Amino acid sequence: MEWQTVIGLEIHAQLATRSKIFSGSATTYGAPPNAQANLVDLAYPGVLPVLNAEAVRMAVKFGLAINARVMRRSVFARKNYFYPDLPKGYQISQYELPIVCGGAVDIVLEDGTDRRIGVTRAHLEEDAGKSLHEGLAGLSGALTGVDLNRAGTPLIEIVSEPQMHSAKEAVAYMKKIHTLVRYLGICDGNMQEGSFRCDANVSLRPRGAEKLGTRAEIKNLNSFRFVEKAINYEVARQIELLESGRQVTQETRLYDADRGETRSMRSKEEANDYRYFPDPDLLPVEIDQPYIDAVTADLPELPDQKAQRFISQHGLSAYDAGVLTAGAELADYYEAVVHELGGHPKVAANAVMGELAGLLNRDGLEIAASRVSARRLAGLLRRVVDNTISGKIAKDVIEAMWEQGQEADSIIQARGLRQITDESAIEAAIDAVMIANPSQLADYRAGKEKLFGFFVGQVMKATGGKANPARLNELLKKKLGG
Amino acid sequence: MTELHTMTVAELAAALRSRQVSSVELARSFLARIERHQADLNAFISITAEAALEQAGKADERLRGGDAGALTGVPIAHKDIFCTAGEKTTCGSRMLANFVSPYDATVVERLRAAGVVMLGKTNMDEFAMGSSNETSYFGPVRNPWDPLRVPGGSSGGSAAAVAARLAPAATATDTGGSIRQPAALCGVTGIKPTYGRVSRYGMVAFASSLDQGGLITQSAQDAALLLAAMAGFDERDSTSVELPVPDYAAGLEQPLKGLKIGLLKEFFDRGLDDEIERHIRAALDVLRAQGAVLKEVSLPNLPLSVPTYYVVAPAECSSNLARFDGVRYGYRCEKPRDLLDLYQRSRGEGFGAEVKRRIMTGTYVLSAGYYDAFYLKAQRVRQLISNDFEHAFHEVDVVIGPTTPTAAFELGAKTSDPVTMYLNDIYTIGANLAGLPAMSVPCGFVQGLPVGMQIIGAHFGEERLLNVAHRYQCETDWHRRAPPGFVA
Numbered sequence: 010m011e012w013q014t015v016i017g018l019e020i021h022a023q024l025a026t027r028s029k030i031f032s033g034s035a036t037t038y039g040a041p042p043n044a045q046a047n048l049v050d051l052a053y054p055g056v057l058p059v060l061n062a063e064a065v066r067m068a069v070k071f072g073l074a075i076n077a078r079v080m081r082r083s084v085f086a087r088k089n090y091f092y093p094d095l096p097k098g099y100q101i102s103q104y105e106l107p108i109v110c111g112g113a114v115d116i117v118l119e120d121g122t123d124r125r126i127g128v129t130r131a132h133l134e135e136d137a138g139k140s141l142h143e144g145l146a147g148l149s150g151a152l153t154g155v156d157l158n159r160a161g162t163p164l165i166e167i168v169s170e171p172q173m174h175s176a177k178e179a180v181a182y183m184k185k186i187h188t189l190v191r192y193l194g195i196c197d198g199n200m201q202e203g204s205f206r207c208d209a210n211v212s213l214r215p216r217g218a219e220k221l222g223t224r225a226e227i228k229n230l231n232s233f234r235f236v237e238k239a240i241n242y243e244v245a246r247q248i249e250l251l252e253s254g255r256q257v258t259q260e261t262r263l264y265d266a267d268r269g270e271t272r273s274m275r276s277k278e279e280a281n282d283y284r285y286f287p288d289p290d291l292l293p294v295e296i297d298q299p300y301i302d303a304v305t306a307d308l309p310e311l312p313d314q315k316a317q318r319f320i321s322q323h324g325l326s327a328y329d330a331g332v333l334t335a336g337a338e339l340a341d342y343y344e345a346v347v348h349e350l351g352g353h354p355k356v357a358a359n360a361v362m363g364e365l366a367g368l369l370n371r372d373g374l375e376i377a378a379s380r381v382s383a384r385r386l387a388g389l390l391r392r393v394v395d396n397t398i399s400g401k402i403a404k405d406v407i408e409a410m411w412e413q414g415q416e417a418d419s420i421i422q423a424r425g426l427r428q429i430t431d432e433s434a435i436e437a438a439i440d441a442v443m444i445a446n447p448s449q450l451a452d453y454r455a456g457k458e459k460l461f462g463f464f465v466g467q468v469m470k471a472t473g474g475k476a477n478p479a480r481l482n483e484l485l486k487k488k489l490g491g
Numbered sequence: 492m493t494e495l496h497t498m499t500v501a502e503l504a505a506a507l508r509s510r511q512v513s514s515v516e517l518a519r520s521f522l523a524r525i526e527r528h529q530a531d532l533n534a535f536i537s538i539t540a541e542a543a544l545e546q547a548g549k550a551d552e553r554l555r556g557g558d559a560g561a562l563t564g565v566p567i568a569h570k571d572i573f574c575t576a577g578e579k580t581t582c583g584s585r586m587l588a589n590f591v592s593p594y595d596a597t598v599v600e601r602l603r604a605a606g607v608v609m610l611g612k613t614n615m616d617e618f619a620m621g622s623s624n625e626t627s628y629f630g631p632v633r634n635p636w637d638p639l640r641v642p643g644g645s646s647g648g649s650a651a652a653v654a655a656r657l658a659p660a661a662t663a664t665d666t667g668g669s670i671r672q673p674a675a676l677c678g679v680t681g682i683k684p685t686y687g688r689v690s691r692y693g694m695v696a697f698a699s700s701l702d703q704g705g706l707i708t709q710s711a712q713d714a715a716l717l718l719a720a721m722a723g724f725d726e727r728d729s730t731s732v733e734l735p736v737p738d739y740a741a742g743l744e745q746p747l748k749g750l751k752i753g754l755l756k757e758f759f760d761r762g763l764d765d766e767i768e769r770h771i772r773a774a775l776d777v778l779r780a781q782g783a784v785l786k787e788v789s790l791p792n793l794p795l796s797v798p799t800y801y802v803v804a805p806a807e808c809s810s811n812l813a814r815f816d817g818v819r820y821g822y823r824c825e826k827p828r829d830l831l832d833l834y835q836r837s838r839g840e841g842f843g844a845e846v847k848r849r850i851m852t853g854t855y856v857l858s859a860g861y862y863d864a865f866y867l868k869a870q871r872v873r874q875l876i877s878n879d880f881e882h883a884f885h886e887v888d889v890v891i892g893p894t895t896p897t898a899a900f901e902l903g904a905k906t907s908d909p910v911t912m913y914l915n916d917i918y919t920i921g922a923n924l925a926g927l928p929a930m931s932v933p934c935g936f937v938q939g940l941p942v943g944m945q946i947i948g949a950h951f952g953e954e955r956l957l958n959v960a961h962r963y964q965c966e967t968d969w970h971r972r973a974p975p976g977f978v979a
Contacts, residue, residue: 048594052814054587055574055596055693057728087810089857091834098813155818284857286866289700289807291729 011216012251014244015224016179016209017171018236020186021164022196023136023204024067030135030163031058031101038202042141046157052096057290060085064163065294067195068108068133069304071165074189074311075128077112079301083132085291089284093155094138102166104285107132108294109165114189115313116181117331126182127170136162159203165195171210171221176240180233183207184335188312192337206231211243213251222247223257227264227271239264243271315340323347323354332362338376342383349387356390364407380411389417397421398428399478430477432484435468438476439488442467453489464489495520496656497973500565500713503659507554507564514547514554514564514608521566521610525657528977531638534652536571536629537579538611546608553606562720563606568658570649571612572619573599573704574693582695583615583627583645586815586822586841596693597725598662598704605720610658613648617843618812619669619697621645622915625906626845633902634677635974636940640899643673643915649707650677654941655977660708660717664694666701667800668894668919671931674707675894675943678933680960680970681707682714685951686926687732689718690725696811698804699730701923710970711932711960715739718953734951742954743961748782750959751887756789758892758918767893767942770935774944775891777966778959786887790879795872796920797913802856802869803924808846809853815841848909877925884949889959893918894931894943918945928953932960933969941969 029036032049049056072079086104109131116124138160140153167186173179187205190196198205212224227243230236242264247257261280262271310318316330319340325333334340339361346357365386369379381389389406392398398406398421409420421427429435442464443450453460464485468476495517498506506512522540529535543566550564574580574592581587595603603609616626624632624647632647634640635655642651646663650673653661663670665683674681682705689704696702704721708714719740724733752775759768775785817823817837824836842850856865883890896917905912922929927950931943944963948956964970 051819053574053594053820054580054582054590054592054695054814055691057692059727059729089810089813091813091816093816093818093830096814096819098816099810282859284810284854284859284862286806286810286857286862289698289730290696 012213012248013216014174015171015212015214015221016173016240018169018179018183018207018209020167020183020205020207022167022190024064024163024165024195025197026061026063026067026163028061029161030061030064030133032161034161036162040158042154042156043158046160050096050157050161058101060291060294061163064133065108066304068131068165069296069301070193070195070308071131071190072109072112073305073308074193075112075114077128077131078110079296080106080108080110081296082106083108083294085288086285087288090281092137093153094140094157094160096138096157096160100135100137101288102134103132114182114185116178116185117327118177118181121328124178126172129168129170131165131167134164134166136160136164176237179209179240180237183236184233188335192309192312200231203231207236209236209240211240211247212257213244213247223259225257225259226261228261228274230264235264235266238269239271242269246271325354325358329358329362333358336376342376342379345383346387346390349384350390353390353394356394360386360390364404368408368411380414381407385410385416392417392421396428396430396477398426402426402428402474426475428477429472429475430480432480435476435481435484438468438471439485442471443488450489461489496524498659499709500659500716503565504562504716508559510554514550515544517564518543518547518566518608518610521658525611528655528657532633532635532651532655533630534614534632534648534655534657535568535611536581536583536614536648539578539609542578543608543610546603550606550608560605561716564608566608566610566658567602568610568613568649568652568661569599570615570646570661570663572615572664572695573662574695575599575609575612578612580612580695581629583617583629584842584846585628588628588822590821594693597690597727598721599693601721607720613652613661615648616645617846618695619645619664619666620808620845620849622668622672622912623905624648625902626843628843631902634899635977636678637899640901640940641676643676643899645669646707647673650674650679650681653679653707653709654974656973660706660713662704663707664702664704665923666697666804667923668916670705670707671894671919671929671943671945672915674931676899676941678941678969678972679707680710680714680930680932681705682718682930682953682956683922683928684718684722684953685928687730688722688928688951688953690728690731692725692727698807699811700807701804711957711964712740712743715743715957737954739954739957742958745958746782747778747959747962750783750889752778752783752785753788753883753887753890754785755793755890755892756787757793762896763893764897764937766937767897770942771893771944774934774963777963781962788883788887788890790876790883790921792872792875792879793921796876796924797917799869799872799876799924800920801852801913802865803873805849805853806857806866807853809850809857812846812850873924876921880921880925880927888955890947892945894945898937898940898942922947926950928956930956930960932963935969
């Protein structure tokens, strides 16, 4: 049978507020265990939660950015279960009435197809603490420590429709949300620190069927690579089960990155009954139009809008525009180059996505840490545009700029890389090459036109690569022709 | 000067300001009475003598220095549900028997700032769950009017302490009648303010949507003075309401002419003790003589209060008490084998039977498959009861009826049957479900046992409630009578 994969993602994005969602504790990552847990986080008797208004504003921002409905009234609910890193014995979340409902993001697949993925809802909630099985002072033997620094950190949980049909689609969707939350400045997107992670619901159904198959939920995937691998593994596992006449059990699974497989954590029968009910300690969140208007006015240009502008105003391809807008910093860098350069967006785009990206990649740096600033890169490209150097030489120059931290012009100057555009100089070089290679010349003239490249190479070698390629071509053709 | 212990807060405050007595003298005098009667009444869980004398000393300095407020130097007791920094806060439970709070509840903090001196922490039903003070881990409190009888609950210690004149006043909390019922059974004045009037921060939660801090005092006037000091918006409690606090004392004397009193049909139906009804009707005559007019009103959904309450309150408590898990503070079982064992034995050994009963009830009504039939339905009925009250308050200013169906019952009489015990709160629960302010004031005796009249007001109508209660107390002396064994 032919199977269709159906994937829905629940993405957890930590909101970049300074304090926790219901207490005044700081949310800085990496503080010593329990240094950022106050009486509210520790759930002391008598303490009460107070909602952080900034977390609400960030969730609303997200809702507006995905064209969702921002609910006028949303309600916090308690999700009850016992766990040592959950001090109250319940997690405050939103259940029946979330703050954001409906919405969508557009993704572009590698083959260029567009897809729109629906977002069912996004709700505010608090993170739990962490259980430490090692690395806590005084911890020995079989003991487990509890670090409540993360307890109460604000999250938005973004629940997609089950509308993705491959691991690649799921990753593209997750990357899009990742881009979006960073553009909005509501999440630092740091996946290693767990600021951005997801659970994947995966099921299969016979192609053409309406009804969804039984799903497995893979918990806590914190890298794009793991999402892809875990889903692919899970799909293969489920196909094998179904093809051999067995059934998929509804269960929660863990992805083991070391072994590259998913493992059962608990089945539906063992699942908690969370006994959700509205939290009586918190009032419903009421949001009015003026508030929404104010947040709307505060929204930055979003990746899709920016990409559209790059296509229509800069004449970039949809692919290039997509790559350049994948991160706000990258887009800003590119725009700064264009601005400095006074135009030539395609030249700028090629350089940013080509040579610069290569160097960043090689050294494992983010664009913000680039060793060549946008202004300096524009300085280099100016010399390409005005024919001072060729594109090929530019590759060497940018490497030198990267290593030495100098302006393009000083490197061009110091290394004498100015392109030779003077016809007589190029002609002299051609003459010398022709004299030095009489047999090749004869062959060429006898019709072996492939040798043209050989002559270009020889002249370039003689000029140290500085001959203007267009001019060289033109003159060489004329001379070789006799 | 009159015996210090018989004086009201208002009288003591005046004596302090005129330097007839010092705060330290007052504290010593009440501490001595508390010690003397602790064995027979068991009204206190902690007697905080050292802290009391230190606070009293500071109050005396303020009084001498001329920067004293209206309540500076007045001693009171706190129900042991309010967190008090540096002193035990047990909530009447083994679970918190040795718990010392690192912080003060807002109520405690505000009263302390006003110069009020804390004498000790009063006994209570475990986690405020009970109507007789018999569920306390620290043993039952006895009714000063008859030591074989209960003082009511859950604020039984506060009511008994004020009735026996061991403290001029005490803080208390009311989730389903826990201030008013013991006030009625002990012959003292109790006020449960509007939900949101007094901050719940630092008050160990039982049922968050119903809990409200208040007072047990000798008189409405005392309640007015103390409430003004402890009420008001608190940014640490999202359900506290941002409304200015009126000068309650200033409104006490307002004439009652034209006051429209609603007689709740459902309160005078079957089940009410004839003698109690006679006293309530006599009390209404006193108010009518001052110009109040009576009107019968009906709250058709009120009879559903008790079942509604016993779904909502346990549901919230089952979640609120989940934090007592033996992990961070409070009771922890000996040598837990593993995590599950730690949870099960710490909670199994740390909580008493009534608390466990309510946790289980609450867990059940919130469970998948039962939520709609119980919790959601109870919320709908709660709304209907609220609406009934709202309609009634379009027609009348206050609603008056009995506080309890009977006077104080004997210790042990109802412990074997929880439902009979729950029915004790039949008249008081409505105000909690609707979030309304309500008082109980002494209005007579049945066979030597005090009974109370309940006055329920519209939202944030405390000023009017206190005014009605005060005018009634100006014409009667039920509230000035002390139990025979505690006069001297």
